[in-house]
Amino acid sequence: MSARTAPRRALAWLRWYVTELTGENAYQRYRERAERTDPGGPVLDRRAFERWRTDQKYADPTKHHGCC
Structure with missing residues (x-):
């Protein structure tokens, strides 16, 4: 692993982790x-x-669900 790819991979992993969390x-x-x-069926919008x-x-x- 080169010095350039290590930070990039770490940031990609961090982004994935935060979006999953x-x-x-x-x-x-x-x-x-x-x-x-x-396929081709109805899909809800966001x-x-x-x-x-x-x-x-x-x-x-x-x-x-939740604190209260």
Whole structure:
């Protein structure tokens, strides 16, 4: 590994880690899965996906999400 590629790889890994941790990659994974399972089928846009995701998160009151 050269001296130039080491910082670049470290930054790429850090970016991947942060986007996974914050959930930013969820929409990209959803699109890939939706296009793979049903090519040409309907795919939610980003806003609709985030709304659906939030609704799913808080739909079941027995699951405790968050601090309060």
